[in-house]
Amino acid sequence: MTTTITTPTIITIPLNKLVPSAANARRTGQQMGVASLAASITAHGLQQNLNVRLAPSGRYEVVAGNRRLAALKKLAKAKALAKDAPIPCRVLAEGDDPTEISLAENTLREPMHPDDECRAFLALAEEKGMAIDDIAARFGTTPAIVRQRLKLARVSPSLRARFRNGEMTMAHMMALAISDDHAAQEQAWENLPDWNREPYLLKQALTHEAVPLTDKLAVLVGVAAYEAAGGTIIRDLFDAEDEGYMADRALVHRLAAAIMADEVTAVQAEGWKWVLPEIQPDYSTRYTRVYPRPDGDRLAYAPEDMAKAGARVRLEHDGTLRIERGLVHPDDAKADAAPTHRQGPERGALPAAMVAELTAHRTAALRLELSRNPAVALAATVQALALPLFYQGSRSCLAIRAEHEHLERHAKALDDCPAHAAMEAERERWGDLLPGDAADLFGWCLAQPQAVLLDLLAFLAACSVNAVQAKDDSPASDRLTHADQLAGALSLDMAAHWTPSVDGFYSRLTKPMLAKMVADAGVSPGVAIASLPKKEAAAAAARALAGTEWVPEVLRSPHTPECTLHAAAA
Known part of the structure; x- marks a missing residue:
């Protein structure tokens, strides 16, 4: 059987005579990349004609090329193109199926390999001398994207060949691009076993002698001082959160x-x-x-x-x-410390039982008088709570004691919650205000205005809070139930206090846990978390949940009934 190939006749049709067709097979993403396509048409002209058919209205329906039509209309609206500009079109024959034509155009198209795009951008930049901003404008993209493509184009040729052959992914290329040293890139790839060439391990291998700009040492030194001393910065163009590294650790x-x-x-x-x-x-x-x-x-x-x-x-x-x-x-x-000597009872002293009885009477009198004097009671309560926290070994006669749970025993990622550092700073502030000797504390409290004592009382009460749910604790225990009530009365919003990090939170969870969290939050990670390696799955979940107010259920405060709020306010 001989196949006859016919050459379609291309005619030009005024732009204002062209309308989208319902027969177009592409229903999803019709408007994606229209701005980029408009920029390309401006720079290079329309490289592919539209496929159209005559409609009963006398206009032409575009059955293949709706994104090109949208880009042309966008240019016409911006007055960069005449509304009746002639557009090259192929008019379908009466027997042609418009849906089949549209489907063929959209499915048989072979996208350009990313490495070919990178090489093309590099040729424009180095061989033709085009500026990055000009390249971005001509191809409807951003300067940042162009810089990323140029960075990828400078990866070792042998590694790029592996990329084109499917031996490595774009994630591998992005990790390798952190360094411009081809030998170091190749060594990092070869030194890792083929069963464990995770992108983050490649980046670690290439930056093990560098200091991230987010590291506390880098922040202390500062980029300006480091560069003034002759240091160089390695920029990571593919990581918005970590902008780069100081190359010279020493x-x-x-x-x-x-x-x-x-x-x-x-x-x-x-x-x-x-x-x-x-x-x-x-x-x-x-x-x-x-x-x-x-x-x-x-x-x-x-x-x-x-x-x-x-x-x-x-x-x-x-x-x-x-x-x-x-x-x-x-x-x-x-x-x-001065030596202490236990003294025995003096000769002629009252019997111990009598001393206990008499001091019991004194205690009753002290209680009565203190109950009638709120100002002294406030000073004595503040003193009793402050003694064990600021003066080791000292105690008050009030049977009130602030027990301080050391949270670092339970939490590894303290940096995820700035409240830890803020409470420590507050402790230091009060430590500088209180007298140095425990014996002077009660007199100091009596001399303070009530507002100062109430502020200190709030801090001391805060130090005694223990809402930690340890392994054997029942969530319904009195202590944790009261913690929920306290959170409700304070309108506690943990999203304002806790920002989970990859290392401190997400990487410590299983992939099913990560997938469920993302699903519960109602956001899309853009990729199937279950299909990713553990480290990448954690990073993907972190990116998906970033900027949301999602927190795990254990951090959510229960609804506080209106009566409870009134009681708290009173």
Whole structure:
């Protein structure tokens, strides 16, 4: 059988005579990329004719090429093209099936391989000298996308050949593009076993000597100072959250150490017994503290306290330096402690039972008088709560004690919730305001305005809150039920306090858990999470949930009845 190939006749039809056709097979994404297509038509002209058929109205329906038609109409609306501009069109014969023609055009089209696109952009930039902004404008894309394509085009030719052959994915190429060193790229690929060439491992291999710009050392040093010292920045064009790396780790550490040394010198000049720099926090030593005392209209440390205490300059997680003054080393605290001797009862003293009875009467009288004096009761309550938190070993006669649960025992990713650091800063603030000696605390409380005592009481009460649901805790326990009531009364919104990170939260969950969270939040990850490697699945879930107010159910506050809110307000 001989197949006869006919050459269709192309005619030009005025743009305003063309309308979309309901027979077009493409129903989804008809408007996707129209702006890019319009920019391409402006720069290069219409490269492919439209397939049309004559409609009863006398106009022509476009059965294949609706996106091109939308781009042309967009140009006409912007007055970049005449409304009746002649458009090359192929008019279908009477027996042609418009749906079949549309389907053939949309399904038989073979998209360009991403590497071919990258090479084409590179040729325009290097061989023709076109600026990045000009390339972006001519192809209807953004300068950032063009920079990414040029970055990919500079990956090692041998690795790009693997990409074209299907041996690696676009994610691998993006990870390799973090470095411009072809030998390093190839070595990173070859050094990983073929069963574990995850993109994030490639990036780690190429940046193991670098410091991320989000690292606290990089923040402390600052990009300007680092570059002024001769350091270079590695930019990651494919990661919006992590903008790059400081390539010279040794230089970063030298600059950070110099900043710390200057700060240590300044604090040493205050007269402390010792000053310790801590780039990495050291929790192995349990310090006691001395506090500043009133000195006229200001607070100041006593010289005798400074002679036995020291300070430390600590680099915080956010790259700021925090100075903690008045720390007493355990060895100095032991040497300063006076020996105590247990004394026996004096000769002629009352029997112990009689002493207990009489002091019971005194206790009853104290209770009665205190119940009639709210101002003193407030001062005594604040003192009782503050003693165990700020003065180790001291107790009040009030049987009120603030128990402080150490949350770092339960939480690994403290950086995900800034409330931890904010509470620690508040503790430091009150520590600097309180007297250094526990014996002076009650007099200090009596001398304070009620507003100050209420603020301190709120902080001390806050320190005693324990809403941790440990492994063996029942969610219906009295303690956790009250925590829910407290959250409702405070209108607690954990979305404002907690931002889950990939390492701190998502990567510690299974892929089914991640998929369920994304589904529950009603957002699309853009890819099947179950099909991804664990690390990429965690990152995909994080991207999908970023910017939403989703939090796990355990962090959600239950509805607070109106009567409870009124009671809390009262």
